[in-house]
Amino acid sequence: MSFWDPATGKWTIRGETDDLGYYRNAVVDPRRKLYVAVGQGFTETWTIDALGKFVPKHVRLATTGAREIEDGGNPGVDYDPVNDRIVAWKGGGDIYTLDIDTRVWTKHPALGTVVPGPANMNGTFGRFRYVPGLNVFVVVNTVDTNVFVYRLDSKPPRLLRRIDVKAPKASVETNTTGKLQVTAVFQDGSSFVATSGVTFSSLDPEVATVDEDGTFRAINPGQARLQASYTDPLTRRGLVGALELEVVPMAGDVVLDALKIQPASALKVLRGMSARYTAVGSFHRGADVFTRDVTCDATWNSDNPSIATVTGGTVQGRSEGGTTLHAKVGQVDAQAALEVILNATRELFALNFQPPGPPAVAGWEVADDSAFDAARGWGWQDAAGLQTRGDRNGTKDPRLASYVLTTGGKFRLQVPDGRYHVAASVGDNTFGSGLASVELAGAGIVYGVGAGNTAGAGIVEATGGKGLVFDVVGPINWLAVMPVNGLDFDEALAAAKTW
Structure with missing residues (x-):
C-alpha cells in the first residue's frame, strides 16, 4: 500500500498487504477515510487515516442485501457525497448503493428504457464517475457506444x-x-x-x-x-x-511589562562556537496584551565577557564557565544563565540498543532488554517478550548492527521536566521488519516500513516528573536525547560519532 505526493513526485510505501488479485475496483470514502474495494465476490476496506503510524490491514465486510454487484470483476465504483453511499454499476440499467455503516447493498432498478448495455468485458474501472457539480453519474463503457448519464435522486448537488x-x-x-x-x-x-x-x-x-x-x-x-x-x-x-x-496606527501608550530571553532560561553554548538568541517583550496598551520580538531593540551584554560575549542576540563562547546574559529595553532587564561547555556530547543521552555487555559503540551507553532502573535512569517498562540481537550488518554505522525487538513496548528515560530534542533509528537491515516506530504520547519520532533502517527526529516535552516514555514497535537501534537549551542538536549528534 503506497501513496504518491504530487508536490514532490515521490511514492512512499506505508504498509504491506496480502496478495488479493486485481479483479476489483476501489474508491476512497473520504468521510470515514476508508479505501473500499469491490469485486471477486467481496467488499473489503482499508483504514487510511493513520497511514503514518500503522500498517493498513484490509477488512472483509459482512455485507448483506443485493450482493450480486460484488460478483465478477472490476465494476464501476464511486462515492456519492450527497447520499453518503458507495455507488456501483456492472452493466445494464441497475445501480447498486452500499451503506458502509449498515453494510447493506441496495439495488436501484432502471426507471426508463434508455440504459447502457453490458459492461466492458475487461471491467469498468474508472469509467464510471460521479460529477458533484451536477449530482449525476457518467459511464463511458466503450469507445464506439454512447455515453450515459444517470441521476440517483433529485437532491441538489452539495458543491x-x-x-x-x-x-x-x-x-x-x-x-x-x-x-x-x-x-x-x-x-x-x-x-x-x-x-x-x-x-x-x-x-x-x-x-x-x-x-x-x-x-x-x-x-x-x-x-x-x-x-x-x-x-x-x-x-x-x-x-x-x-x-x-x-x-x-495604534492609539494610546504602549507599556513594556516583561522581557524574556529565548529559547530557554538556562542556556548552553560550545567554546569557540556561536548561538543565536532572541528577546521577546510582553506589552499592554489599555486592555490589549501582546508580545513582540525586540531582539534588535534590546541592549545586550554579558556579565563575564571573558567567558562569552553577546552582540544583538548572537552569543560567542570564549572559554569554559558560566555567565549571565542581559537583554535590556528601557528599564526592563531580562536575564538568562549561560554556560560555555567544551563538548557538545556532555548534554547528550546517547543510547545504543544491543545485547547486555560492554558497549558495542564507543561513547554510547548500552540499552539492552532489561527493565527500567531508576538509579540507572532508563529501561523498559510494561514490555514482555523482548528480543535482543547484535549480529546485523553495521560496517558503516555500528549502531545498526544491533537492536531490541518488541511488538509494543514502552522504553522510559528519566529526565527532568522540560523540552527535549529526540532522534532514533529503527529497523533490521538484514531481514527487514515490517512496521517499526517510536512515538511519545502520540507524537511520532520515526516510522519505518520494510527492510533497512530508518531514522527520525523531533522535539518532545517531559512533564509531571514522569520523564520520557516512548512507545516502541519493531526493532529499535539507537536513541539520542538532548535538552532544548540553545545547542545545535545535529552538531551534538555529529560529535557523538566515534567510528
Missing part, C-alpha cells in the same frame, strides 16, 4: 460555492492580533465553519501577516488582503476567499 473570511474587526490597530474565521458555503444552502484543512496567506505581509492557524498580526498602517483556501474533502473542489483588513 462548494464560496469561502467567506471574517475578522473580529474590520479595522485593527498595529501590533495587535486576531483570529480569522473561515466559513465554507455550499450550493444546497448548507455551510459550516472550517477549522481544519485551510491554508492562509497574506498578499500584503508588510501590513499584516497570517500564520497557519489563521491568527493574523497587524504590522503597519495600510490595507492588507488576507486569503483562505479550502478544499472540500468529499468533492475535492477547492476555492479561495479573502477579506480586506484595515490596519490603523
Whole structure:
C-alpha cells in the first residue's frame, strides 16, 4: 500500500498487504477515510487515516442485501457525497448503493428504457464517475457506444460555492492580533465553519501577516488582503476567499511589562562556537496584551565577557564557565544563565540498543532488554517478550548492527521536566521488519516500513516528573536525547560519532 505526493513526485510505501488479485475496483470514502474495494465476490476496506503510524490491514465486510454487484470483476465504483453511499454499476440499467455503516447493498432498478448495455468485458474501472457539480453519474463503457448519464435522486448537488473570511474587526490597530474565521458555503444552502484543512496567506505581509492557524498580526498602517483556501474533502473542489483588513496606527501608550530571553532560561553554548538568541517583550496598551520580538531593540551584554560575549542576540563562547546574559529595553532587564561547555556530547543521552555487555559503540551507553532502573535512569517498562540481537550488518554505522525487538513496548528515560530534542533509528537491515516506530504520547519520532533502517527526529516535552516514555514497535537501534537549551542538536549528534 503506497501513496504518491504530487508536490514532490515521490511514492512512499506505508504498509504491506496480502496478495488479493486485481479483479476489483476501489474508491476512497473520504468521510470515514476508508479505501473500499469491490469485486471477486467481496467488499473489503482499508483504514487510511493513520497511514503514518500503522500498517493498513484490509477488512472483509459482512455485507448483506443485493450482493450480486460484488460478483465478477472490476465494476464501476464511486462515492456519492450527497447520499453518503458507495455507488456501483456492472452493466445494464441497475445501480447498486452500499451503506458502509449498515453494510447493506441496495439495488436501484432502471426507471426508463434508455440504459447502457453490458459492461466492458475487461471491467469498468474508472469509467464510471460521479460529477458533484451536477449530482449525476457518467459511464463511458466503450469507445464506439454512447455515453450515459444517470441521476440517483433529485437532491441538489452539495458543491462548494464560496469561502467567506471574517475578522473580529474590520479595522485593527498595529501590533495587535486576531483570529480569522473561515466559513465554507455550499450550493444546497448548507455551510459550516472550517477549522481544519485551510491554508492562509497574506498578499500584503508588510501590513499584516497570517500564520497557519489563521491568527493574523497587524504590522503597519495600510490595507492588507488576507486569503483562505479550502478544499472540500468529499468533492475535492477547492476555492479561495479573502477579506480586506484595515490596519490603523495604534492609539494610546504602549507599556513594556516583561522581557524574556529565548529559547530557554538556562542556556548552553560550545567554546569557540556561536548561538543565536532572541528577546521577546510582553506589552499592554489599555486592555490589549501582546508580545513582540525586540531582539534588535534590546541592549545586550554579558556579565563575564571573558567567558562569552553577546552582540544583538548572537552569543560567542570564549572559554569554559558560566555567565549571565542581559537583554535590556528601557528599564526592563531580562536575564538568562549561560554556560560555555567544551563538548557538545556532555548534554547528550546517547543510547545504543544491543545485547547486555560492554558497549558495542564507543561513547554510547548500552540499552539492552532489561527493565527500567531508576538509579540507572532508563529501561523498559510494561514490555514482555523482548528480543535482543547484535549480529546485523553495521560496517558503516555500528549502531545498526544491533537492536531490541518488541511488538509494543514502552522504553522510559528519566529526565527532568522540560523540552527535549529526540532522534532514533529503527529497523533490521538484514531481514527487514515490517512496521517499526517510536512515538511519545502520540507524537511520532520515526516510522519505518520494510527492510533497512530508518531514522527520525523531533522535539518532545517531559512533564509531571514522569520523564520520557516512548512507545516502541519493531526493532529499535539507537536513541539520542538532548535538552532544548540553545545547542545545535545535529552538531551534538555529529560529535557523538566515534567510528
